[in-house]
Amino acid sequence: MSSSPPETETYEVTLSRDEQWVVHHVLSNRLDDALDDEETPPEWVLEVLEAIETDDETERLTGHQADRVYDALAAYVDREETPDRDVGHGAAVLDRLEDVREARA
Template identity: 85%
Template sequence: MSSSPPETETYEVTLSRDEQWVVHHVLSNRLDEALDAQDTPPEWVLEVLEAIETEENTERLTGHQADHVYDALAAYVDREETPDRDIDPGSAVLDRLENALEARA
């Protein structure tokens, strides 16, 4: 992925229930890790979790949020211990995010 898009630019990303679950799982783990380390969780994690929990299948993400979700999800999908059931939905979200972010160019 290239340079970060402007903060005000937003992207609509439609997620299936399974895709929402995988993104929620990854971000919840990120939140828990920060809290366990007694750190303040990144604001983007809280914002995206809130969007997933309140919106219906379509998440509206800023470029900054989309970049971070992409990076966190890519790391999760590439881990050897990631459950097989999460690989396909996670990869589908990665493809969708990549397409949305590339369309800005």
């Protein structure tokens, strides 16, 4: 039985500082939740957090990472208690990640 090769193609996603903050916030919460549950955080969360913390405006994400960030961010943006400023920045990131998804189709 063969497994599919790891995804190595990356996509550039440019994020403003505020957009980076929203993505970092969402992923940090995901990391904290895993640690609180005494689980190993997903590798993609750690990789994307590391990329954001490099203080560069352009993030290089694999398709898998882009999909996971999209899902986590969409859930955050859809929450009623999410601050309006985060919704606006999060929606802008979702638009860019949607472009990545379309490029892969």
